Amino acid sequence: MLGEYRIQGRRAAEISASVEAAVGAGELRPGQLLPPMRELASQLGVNPNTVAAAYRTLRERGVIETDGRRGSRVRSKPATMGREFIRVEAPEGVRDVAAGNPDTSLLPPLAPAFAWAAAQGDREPVLYGHASVEPELARLARADLDADGVPTGPVAVASGSLDAIERVLAAHLRPGDSVAVEDPGWGSLLDLVPALGLRTVPVALDDDGPLPDDVRRALEAGARALVVTDRAQNPTGAAIGAARARALRAVLREHPETLVIEDDHGHRIVDLPLHPLAGVTRHWALVRSAAKAYGPDLRFAVLTGDDVTLGRMRGRQRLGPGWVSRITQRAVLRLWADGTVDARAVARAYGVRRDALIAALADRGVQAHGRSGMNVWVPVPDETGAVARLLHAGWAVAPGARFRIGSAPGIRVTVSTLDLREIETLADLVTAAVGPSPTRNYV
Secondary structure: OOOOOOOOOOOHHHHHHHHHHHHHHOOOOOOEEEEOOHHHHHHHOOOOOHHHHHHHHHOOOOOEOOOOOOOOEEEEHHHHHHHHHHOOOOOOOOOEEEOOOOOOOHOOOOOHHHHHHHHHHHHHHOHHHHHHHHOHHHHHHHHHHHOOOOOOEEEEEEEEEEHHHHHHHHHHHHOOOOOEEEOOOOHHHHHHHHHHEEEEEEOOEEOOOEEEEEEEHHHHHOOOOEEEEEOOOOOOOOOOOOHHHHHHHHHHHHHOOOEEEOOOOOOOOOOOOOOOOOOOOOOEEEEOOHHHHHHHOOEEEEEEHHHHHHHHHHHHHHHHOOOHHHHHHHHHHHHHOOOOOOHHHHHHHHHHHHHHHHHHHHHHHEEOOOOOOOEEEEEEEHHHHHHHHHHHEEEEEEEEHOOOOOOOEEEEEEEEOHHHHHHHHHHHHHHHHHOOEEOOOOO
């Protein structure tokens, strides 16, 4: 059943650690069946309740799943094996359009902002007990949110979007609860949900975002939370339009206890208007990261939400890191106040490259998606083959497996560093690698 690997341990923590280590090392493979609890207890000479506790821990960590009498098995995408490992490493000489990074030439210089923030810190040191959020930063963030129609709520700061989403989920949900997520969707989120002991419920989407009927089915099936991307969805580039937002809000009104988390992934890199869902349900949060517009290494996001959600999130944050560096907050404040990023210019730069690639592929009979942001999603009949053929031709693209649960295969092409002179060549190679695709959505 387990090949050469032998689970070890006398305590529940030791048994779960033994299984988790084997999964991480590849000695236990995705889908592999684990011994029944009583059988393993007999082998280890322990009480069956000890094994039951170990299996429960493994389920909560997203390592295994249990299906009644069919037993427990290693998850097909265990949290121990993060999706970041499903990647194509670009060897020297290979053009990398897989990484998902922004165009560094469009990022602002950080040195002046951090020098100013450090000087402020020298004059007014931040000490224990001081406010966790820079007051002027909160004011500017709130004004920005007001202008976009986001309901009134307190402002908090986190170490990036994923940190914010994790804290909001943990503020309301418990292991075993279900979370509706986009499919295809952000790979890190698809890893995070099971790592928290939560269950993912995939929701299909098109260029306008999650499909309302799919969202309704997920919520009627018991999903307690919904995580959606407002703009520049990763990997498909979807953006929620006005009509789709109205339809989704109508669905959410039927389920007012749903926790709604919005990731405005395209903030300051897209020129499409925001159509928020916030405020329809009792508990909600909207997150904006600085990563794509100002640089991934800032590890910075602002969020707002209802009073209860933000209160719980900030209370738990105080018991961990305490706060996000006020020096970093002041630096971001200076970047915002100085207008160092021209959102329209950045959106135009990415849009020209994205639209050119989609049009070139359409001319060749290949359908692709990318309404906003820096990525283009191309449905393919054979994902592994397409990735391998493109790599052989000198181009590294991201395999769709990093972003999918049950949706159809695809590849993601990041256009942020593409030169327009490369578009025709890349379109020819993608066409040769995938062939014409009749697919018209992501389902």
